[in-house]
Amino acid sequence: xxxxxxxxxxxxxxxxxAMNRQVLHNASLFTIDLIGxxxxxxxxxxxxxxxxxxGVRVGVIVGDLTTQRDADRxxxxxxxxxxxxxxxxxxxxxxxxKEALPHLDLGKLDLLIIENVGNLICPVGFDxxxxxxVGMFAISGGDDKAAKHPYIVMESAVLVLSKMDLxxxxxxxxxxxxxxxxxxxxxxxxLELSATTGKGMEPWLKWLGERVKQAAPVA
Ligand SMILES: Nc1nc2c(ncn2[C@@H]2O[C@H](COP(=O)(O)OP(=O)(O)OP(=O)(O)O)[C@@H](O)[C@H]2O)c(=O)[nH]1
Ligand SMILES: [Mg+2]
Ligand SMILES: [Zn+2]
Numbered sequence: 434x435x436x437x438x439x440x441x442x443x444x445x446x447x448x449x450x451a452m453n454r455q456v457l458h459n460a461s462l463f464t465i466d467l468i469g470x471x472x473x474x475x476x477x478x479x480x481x482x483x484x485x486x487x488g489v490r491v492g493v494i495v496g497d498l499t500t501q502r503d504a505d506r507x508x509x510x511x512x513x514x515x516x517x518x519x520x521x522x523x524x525x526x527x528x529x530x531k532e533a534l535p536h537l538d539l540g541k542l543d544l545l546i547i548e549n550v551g552n553l554i555c556p557v558g559f560d561x562x563x564x565x566x567v568g569m570f571a572i573s574g575g576d577d578k579a580a581k582h583p584y585i586v587m588e589s590a591v592l593v594l595s596k597m598d599l600x601x602x603x604x605x606x607x608x609x610x611x612x613x614x615x616x617x618x619x620x621x622x623x624l625e626l627s628a629t630t631g632k633g634m635e636p637w638l639k640w641l642g643e644r645v646k647q648a649a650p651v652a
Contacts, residue, residue: 446559449527453534453562460539463648464547465641466525466561468585469569470578471551474595476503477628478569478637479546483510485631486638489645490541494533495548496525503548513537524556525549543645553582565590565644572596576606580613591622591640598627 457464469475476495483491492513495503504516515533517525525547537545547563549556557566568589570578573596579586586592592614600607614623622640626633 443558446527449531450560450562453527453530454564456534457539457545457562457564458648460542461648461650462539462542462545463641463644464545464561464563464565466547466549466556466563466566467569468549468553468556468566468589469551469571469593470553470574473551473569473571473574474628475548475551475569476506478593478595478626479507479548480510481628481631481634482546482638482641483507485634486544486641489543489642491544491546492537492539492542493546493548494525494530494537496529496550498522498550513542519550523550523552523554524559525561526559527561530561543649544641553578553585557584557588564648567591567593569593569595570610572599572603572605576604576610577613579610579617583617586614586617586621589618589621591624592618593637594623594625595628597625597633598630 467475479493491511493507493511494515494517496517496519497503498519501516504514508514515536517529517533530547547561566589568585611623624633624637626637
């Protein structure tokens with residue numbers, strides 16, 4: 434009985450996610466769901482991305498338990514930001530996105546970035562209607578985090594390893610981290626960067642830019 438309830442919840446989530454995906458595709462948007470542990474640097478990466486991704490109109494939906502601090506940080510770089518407060522909820526669900534979408538002017542966007550609640554575990558299991566899940570790790574989280582969180586590694590279209598500027602100061606076996614990723618998902622691109630220094634941002638901006646172009650309506 435319990436199992437069937439859980440399955441129904443996920444089925445309903447998937448149905449709403451499919452509707453979201455249809456709405457986003459009708460507007461020719463490319464959408465990512467950015468997933469990473471608390472403090473891994475998601476908002477910092479997005480602040481830098483919003484500043485540097487030239488010629489792309491970006492909207493953001495950001496999930497947090499309380500506060501609109503992340504939304505305030507990103508609102509300095511785009512007018513189209515929606516904060517979703519999940520209360521005690523530890524992940525975003527498709528219904529959160531459905532309710533956030535009417536607050537955005539989709540016709541004036543090329544890219545939608547969803548910053549999920551800081552959590553590497555359950556956000557992986559919830560389809561939001563995105564085109565790609567992006568898993569994010571940081572040097573400060575330790576070199577074992579990919580191995581300990583295999584599902585985000587396997588489900589991501591691209592992975593980010595941030596805070597590379599901290600590598601000289603924190604014991605972190607980069608070869609071990611890379612080999613864990615290769616074992617779990619041999620083909621996923623791993624982008625090593627620092628949002629603070631900006632080093633390594635180029636491949637990330639290129640990855641986004643190419644997908645936005647593919648999603649754009651044929652002229
Ligand atoms: N050295 C260094 N610090 C960083 C980098 N990126 C983010 N930080 C710092 O890490 C801390 C957390 O960054 P956030 O961007 O708030 O992280 P987040 O993943 O959005 O956090 P939550 O939304 O709370 O889960 C802040 O103090 C940032 O200044 C980086 O590339 N290098
Ligand atoms: Mg954040
Ligand atoms: Zn959760």
